[in-house]
Amino acid sequence: MTPHYNFAFLDEDTKRMLRRALLKAVAIPGYQVPFGSREMPLPYGWGTGGIQVTAALLGPDDVLKVIDQGADDTTNAVNIRRFFSRVAGVATTEHTADATLIQTRHRIPETSLREDQILVFQVPEPEPLRTLEAREAETRTLHALADYGLMHVKLYEDIAQYGHIATSYDYPVLVDGRFLTSPSPIPKFDNPKLDRSPALMLFGAGREKRLYAIPPYTRVESLAFDDHPFELQRWEQQCELCGSGESYLDEVVVDDRGTRMFVCSDTDYCHGRRAEAAA
Amino acid sequence: MYVAVKGGEQAIARSLELLAEARRGDTAVPELELAQIRQQLRLGVARVMQEGSLYDEELAALAIRQAAGDMLEAIFLLRAYRTTLPRFGYTRPLDTSAMRVRRRVSGTFKDIPGGQVLGPTYDYTQRLLDFDAAPVKPVTPADTPLPACMPRVLDLLDAEALIERSEPGGDPEPLDLTREPLSFPADRATRLQNLARGDEGFLLGMAYSTQRGYAENHPFAGEIRMGEVDVVICPDELGFPIEIGAITLTECQMINQFHGGNGTPPQFTRGYGLSMGEGERKAMSMALVDRALRCEELGEANHAPAQNQEFVLSHSDSVEASGFVQHLKLPHYVDFQAELSLLRTLAAQHAEDTEQPPRSIAGGVPA
Numbered sequence: 168m169t170p171h172y173n174f175a176f177l178d179e180d181t182k183r184m185l186r187r188a189l190l191k192a193v194a195i196p197g198y199q200v201p202f203g204s205r206e207m208p209l210p211y212g213w214g215t216g217g218i219q220v221t222a223a224l225l226g227p228d229d230v231l232k233v234i235d236q237g238a239d240d241t242t243n244a245v246n247i248r249r250f251f252s253r254v255a256g257v258a259t260t261e262h263t264a265d266a267t268l269i270q271t272r273h274r275i276p277e278t279s280l281r282e283d284q285i286l287v288f289q290v291p292e293p294e295p296l297r298t299l300e301a302r303e304a305e306t307r308t309l310h311a312l313a314d315y316g317l318m319h320v321k322l323y324e325d326i327a328q329y330g331h332i333a334t335s336y337d338y339p340v341l342v343d344g345r346f347l348t349s350p351s352p353i354p355k356f357d358n359p360k361l362d363r364s365p366a367l368m369l370f371g372a373g374r375e376k377r378l379y380a381i382p383p384y385t386r387v388e389s390l391a392f393d394d395h396p397f398e399l400q401r402w403e404q405q406c407e408l409c410g411s412g413e414s415y416l417d418e419v420v421v422d423d424r425g426t427r428m429f430v431c432s433d434t435d436y437c438h439g440r441r442a443e444a445a446a
Numbered sequence: 447m448y449v450a451v452k453g454g455e456q457a458i459a460r461s462l463e464l465l466a467e468a469r470r471g472d473t474a475v476p477e478l479e480l481a482q483i484r485q486q487l488r489l490g491v492a493r494v495m496q497e498g499s500l501y502d503e504e505l506a507a508l509a510i511r512q513a514a515g516d517m518l519e520a521i522f523l524l525r526a527y528r529t530t531l532p533r534f535g536y537t538r539p540l541d542t543s544a545m546r547v548r549r550r551v552s553g554t555f556k557d558i559p560g561g562q563v564l565g566p567t568y569d570y571t572q573r574l575l576d577f578d579a580a581p582v583k584p585v586t587p588a589d590t591p592l593p594a595c596m597p598r599v600l601d602l603l604d605a606e607a608l609i610e611r612s613e614p615g616g617d618p619e620p621l622d623l624t625r626e627p628l629s630f631p632a633d634r635a636t637r638l639q640n641l642a643r644g645d646e647g648f649l650l651g652m653a654y655s656t657q658r659g660y661a662e663n664h665p666f667a668g669e670i671r672m673g674e675v676d677v678v679i680c681p682d683e684l685g686f687p688i689e690i691g692a693i694t695l696t697e698c699q700m701i702n703q704f705h706g707g708n709g710t711p712p713q714f715t716r717g718y719g720l721s722m723g724e725g726e727r728k729a730m731s732m733a734l735v736d737r738a739l740r741c742e743e744l745g746e747a748n749h750a751p752a753q754n755q756e757f758v759l760s761h762s763d764s765v766e767a768s769g770f771v772q773h774l775k776l777p778h779y780v781d782f783q784a785e786l787s788l789l790r791t792l793a794a795q796h797a798e799d800t801e802q803p804p805r806s807i808a809g810g811v812p813a
Binding site: 201 | 530630
């Protein structure tokens with residue numbers, strides 16, 4: 168642990184500011200709380216929001232897991248884990264079940280989370296309406312009025328043009344029946360895990376200076392139409408390493424003839440299943 | 447047999463070693479000393495301090511050396527360090543009319559009280575590469591030393607009521623953008639703070655666009671001055687102001703097209719720019735963009751990018767922009783996989799609808 172910085176890098180006043188913003192976020196599920204995002208020693212767009220949330224929550228007894236694309240060993244996940252080992256000296260783990268705090272980019276672990284766990288999402292663009300309406304002043308008004316017609320029209324136009332809703336990740340959700348919310352760029356495969364999750368889910372967007380939350384057991388609906396219900400991605404294949412037919416699969420090109428194989432994106436889940444099978 | 451990609455930790459460690467080696471270069475060549483950077487790359491130091499929002503030449507020099515001369519990286523390093531520094535207090539507003547001027551030019555008057563002072567400028571160097579690098583001759587002092595302080599050119603117009611007052615809306619306590627998030631609409635003090643931290647290249651381009659018809663400002667460089675200004679704080683426990691040092695600043699005041707109506711007489715309007723160190727390009731760009739962003743307050747049509755405060759203020763910061771543009775090199779394969787599956791579904795359906803076989807088999811070939 169480096170002696171030149173406060174525990175978990177941020178000073179205690181900043182952590183307090185973050186915790187206050189997080190409390191507000193929990194009190195208003197799905198509402199984007201503006202906060203005094205600090206400039207972190209990692210680049211914007213690389214998890215600065217998630218890192219600030221994690222820094223505000225970490226205590227010396229926490230066990231931290233960091234994943235990117237579901238994997239513990241991708242370079243960005245390794246780097247963030249290394250950062251917290253350096254500035255906070257906390258224990259880290261790759262096992263979902265052993266972690267008290269999990270910071271993630273683009274996935275929710277396959278293993279069900281518990282009430283005593285917190286999942287922290289890194290969010291590049293907290294505003295689900297941003298691609299439809301660039302002006303922040305305008306999107307805040309739309310949220311205030313719960314006017315989400317723009318998004319419904321967008322989904323309708325997808326169906327009219329493609330026959331399907333053509334959003335496969337960062338699929339918009341309605342939190343607690345009130346706020347249209349970005350689940351962060353997780354594949355829509357993961358959206359059902361947001362609904363009534365026992366674990367607290369916190370979302371940090373550092374560059375955009377917004378925090379939001381989905382408190383435990385909150386209703387989270389993925390937008391859909393009665394005649395076009397929400398559909399999950401499915402694979403014809405199973406994981407070639409552990410044989411799972413339920414997990415989200417990565418497609419890996421294994422030779423220069425374009426041969427593909429499919430493996431679990433959640434590396435801990437995959438290892439666990441293989442260890443079980445071997446035992 | 448495929449084995450999941452492993453070894454991120456080791457790859458990062460090796461990459462850091464390679465970076466350290468590349469940064470240092472040939473060890474037979476002496477390492478740059480911080481004093482050399484401070485002294486001989488002072489304009490780079492100024493830019494890093496300005497956009498890094500931290501006036502510390504030593505730290506800026508360290509950041510430049512660590513960043514191997516990549517100014518944006520150096521700015522990022524300084525900003526990240528700045529986050530951890532405690533706040534002892536806030537200074538009194540700097541009084542640039544009391545600047546100990548080393549350079550001061552005006553494009554609006556041939557001569558002004560105190561005179562036009564070129565000072566150390568690249569403006570008239572003719573940009574010939576100096577292959578000989580002749581030794582520097584000591585500068586002989588001027589026959590008449592510059593006055594201790596010079597009146598600001600715009601104050602002369604102000605006395606005649608030909609220009610708007612510098613702060614029409616009073617002087618409210620500014621928001622600290624490094625502590626509070628930016629929200630819209632942003633007031634002028636907040637906008638100026640954002641521009642002050644903004645990327646020089648971005649501001650230069652936006653400023654240039656205002657001169658080419660994308661927001662017509664009709665600017666004149668009323669005054670550009672550079673020199674040293676005292677920094678004054680008034681600690682609670684003392685109750686009286688004390689000088690804690692002096693910093694070098696460049697200030698630009700633009701004079702822009704008339705404005706009047708609604709009971710106010712026709713007047714020139716202002717655009718303001720301020721930069722730490724010698725940062726004339728930055729200060730001038732900032733002043734042009736500041737004026738363009740005042741369009742609504744002055745009842746002008748808001749139609750150009752430089753007038754759109756959400757557009758300008760949300761995209762001016764190099765640390766934000768650089769991070770987000772470059773985050774595209776992080777893995778996105780989970781999302782890409784989701785898009786692949788969707789596209790295959792759509793392509794298969796298209797093939798079915800048009801009765802054309804798809805070019806490749808959906809789902810690929812399992813290994």
